[in-house]
Amino acid sequence: MFNLLSKAQAFALRSAPTFHLQQRVELAVLALLLLFACVPAAIAHEFKVGDLEIEHPWSRATPPGAKVAGGYFTVVNKGSTPDRLLSITSDISDKAELHAMGVKDGVMTMRPVEGGLEIPAGGKVALKPGAYHLMFTGLKRQPKQGEKFPATLTFEKAGSVKVEFLVEGMGETGDMDMDHAE
Numbered sequence: 001m002f003n004l005l006s007k008a009q010a011f012a013l014r015s016a017p018t019f020h021l022q023q024r025v026e027l028a029v030l031a032l033l034l035l036f037a038c039v040p041a042a043i044a045h046e047f048k049v050g051d052l053e054i055e056h057p058w059s060r061a062t063p064p065g066a067k068v069a070g071g072y073f074t075v076v077n078k079g080s081t082p083d084r085l086l087s088i089t090s091d092i093s094d095k096a097e098l099h100a101m102g103v104k105d106g107v108m109t110m111r112p113v114e115g116g117l118e119i120p121a122g123g124k125v126a127l128k129p130g131a132y133h134l135m136f137t138g139l140k141r142q143p144k145q146g147e148k149f150p151a152t153l154t155f156e157k158a159g160s161v162k163v164e165f166l167v168e169g170m171g172e173t174g175d176m177d178m179d180h181a182e
């Protein structure tokens with residue numbers, strides 16, 4: 001019995017430093033993970049209204065004289081009823097339109113989304129280059145890389161929410177750079 005206890009003691013003593021080391025490594029890994037987790041969190045930004053979350057609204061810097069700029073974000077609906085994005089307003093442009101992309105006769109085209117964009121219950125809709133997107137038309141000034149400009153999104157059920165569009169560089173995420181003949 002005594003022998004067994006001392007063996008256990010010896011084992012505990014021997015394994016203690018290992019355990020501590022392991023804990024330290026775990027802490028270091030955790031700290032590192034937190035550090036990396038914080039980097040996108042600082043760049044990404046989100047807004048909430050009712051059951052909806054609007055994730056990372058962003059736009060793109062435009063060349064001098066440009067009349068339109070894109071707007072992109074993801075809407076997550078955590079509720080049990082569908083909602084609908086009806087309209088967008090911003091001081092940066094005269095109008096903001098919801099566009100859908102499609103292929104017609106082998107050519108990419110875009111058309112306005114009629115009647116708003118449905119956000120399914122428990123689902124999400126991503127507005128991104130090459131898919132559904134916002135078009136700020138009649139720009140009053142050029143959005144500059146690194147700035148944020150405010151806009152208001154209005155949903156059928158959740159109501160209105162003020163968001164900020166972060167302006168990325170001109171070449172951001174390979175948009176097919178559609179010709180927006182306005």
Ligand SMILES: [Cu+2]
Binds near residue numbers: 133180
């Ligand atoms: Cu468009």
